[in-house]
Amino acid sequence: MSRDEWLRACGVERADALVLLRELAGVSRAALLAHPEAALEPRCLAQLERAGARLRAGEPLAYVLGWREFYGLRLEVGPQVLIPRADTEVLVEFALAHLEPCGPAEVLDLGTGSGAIAIAIAHERPAARVQGVDTSAEALELARRNARRLLPAARPGGVPLWHLGDWMQALPPDAGDFDLIVSNPPYVAEDDPHLQALRHEPALALVGGRASADGLADIRLLVAQAAPRLRARGWLALEHGYDQAAAVRQLLLRVGLREVHSLRDLAGIERVSAGRAPGP
Ligand SMILES: C[S@@+](CC[C@H](N)C(=O)[O-])C[C@H]1O[C@@H](n2cnc3c(N)ncnc32)[C@H](O)[C@@H]1O
Known part of the structure; x- marks a missing residue:
C-alpha cells in the first residue's frame, strides 16, 4: 500500500495520521x-494499522x-498518568516568573504524574x-x-526527589519548607459528564x-x-477547574495567604490560583 493510499483509507483524522506517518x-x-x-514497508504498515x-x-x-510534548520537552506518557495539557504551561510560567533564573530554591510539585511540571521547572531553573x-x-x-532522560545528571540543584504517598504526608521529615509549591491536583467532580470523554486517563488523576x-x-x-510548609513569602499555586477559581481563592485566603489572585489559561479562563505566605 502506498503512503497516500494509507492516509486516505486509515479512518483517523488527517492531522493525527500525518503524525503517525512521521513518527512510525x-x-x-x-x-x-x-x-x-x-510503498510503505510491510513492518511500517503493520505498525501504522495497529x-x-x-x-x-x-x-x-x-x-x-x-x-x-510539554514546555518543549518530549515526556514519556502512558495510561498510568494524565496526559500533560498545554493549559498547565500557565502554571509553569507562573513558577518560572517567581524563581530567580540561577538562584537556589526549594520547589515542590504535588501530584506530579509524568513529572511534567516538576521537570519543566527543573529544566529551566x-x-x-x-x-x-x-x-x-x-x-x-x-x-x-522522564527526569533521568531529560535533565542533566549533574544539575546544580541535584536530581529531583520523588516521594510516594498522600499529599504532604508523603514527604520525609527532612524535606524542609518550600519557596514554591505547585500542583495540578484532581479536581473533576465525580458526576461530571466530561469524564466519559476522558475515560482512557486514570480516574485517580481526574477525580482523585x-x-x-x-x-x-x-x-x-x-x-x-501545604500553606504551613511555605517559607516566608513563598508561593502556593494550583491549577483548578474552569468554575472553581473563586472557591480556590477563598481557600487560599482562609489559610492566611496574601496576594491571592487567579491567572487565565490560553482560552482566557481563570484556571490557576495562587497565594503567598506572609513575610518574616
Ligand atoms: C491532574 S493529575 C496531574 C499530573 C501532572 N502534574 C500534570 O499536570 O500533568 C493529578 C495527579 O495527582 C495524583 N494524586 C491523586 N491523589 C493524590 C494524593 N492524595 N496524593 C498525591 N498525589 C495524588 C494523581 O496520581 C495524578 O498523578
Whole structure:
C-alpha cells in the first residue's frame, strides 16, 4: 500500500495520521508531498494499522505514540498518568516568573504524574532543588524515568526527589519548607459528564481518591497541608477547574495567604490560583 493510499483509507483524522506517518514510518510531510505513491514497508504498515486501530477506538494520540510534548520537552506518557495539557504551561510560567533564573530554591510539585511540571521547572531553573509527590507508584516510576532522560545528571540543584504517598504526608521529615509549591491536583467532580470523554486517563488523576460533588475535596486538603510548609513569602499555586477559581481563592485566603489572585489559561479562563505566605 502506498503512503497516500494509507492516509486516505486509515479512518483517523488527517492531522493525527500525518503524525503517525512521521513518527512510525519516518515519512515527513515534505517526503509525503514529493512521493505520495511510495510503498510503505510491510513492518511500517503493520505498525501504522495497529496505531490507527487504537485511535479509532478512542485512545488519545499521546498514549498511542507513548509521548507528549510539554514546555518543549518530549515526556514519556502512558495510561498510568494524565496526559500533560498545554493549559498547565500557565502554571509553569507562573513558577518560572517567581524563581530567580540561577538562584537556589526549594520547589515542590504535588501530584506530579509524568513529572511534567516538576521537570519543566527543573529544566529551566537548574539551581532549584525540586521534589515531586504522587500517590501512584507507577506514575512516580514514569516521572523518575522522564527526569533521568531529560535533565542533566549533574544539575546544580541535584536530581529531583520523588516521594510516594498522600499529599504532604508523603514527604520525609527532612524535606524542609518550600519557596514554591505547585500542583495540578484532581479536581473533576465525580458526576461530571466530561469524564466519559476522558475515560482512557486514570480516574485517580481526574477525580482523585476523595471524590466529591464539587471536585474540591483534594484541593481543600492540599491547601490546608501545604500553606504551613511555605517559607516566608513563598508561593502556593494550583491549577483548578474552569468554575472553581473563586472557591480556590477563598481557600487560599482562609489559610492566611496574601496576594491571592487567579491567572487565565490560553482560552482566557481563570484556571490557576495562587497565594503567598506572609513575610518574616
Ligand atoms: C491532574 S493529575 C496531574 C499530573 C501532572 N502534574 C500534570 O499536570 O500533568 C493529578 C495527579 O495527582 C495524583 N494524586 C491523586 N491523589 C493524590 C494524593 N492524595 N496524593 C498525591 N498525589 C495524588 C494523581 O496520581 C495524578 O498523578
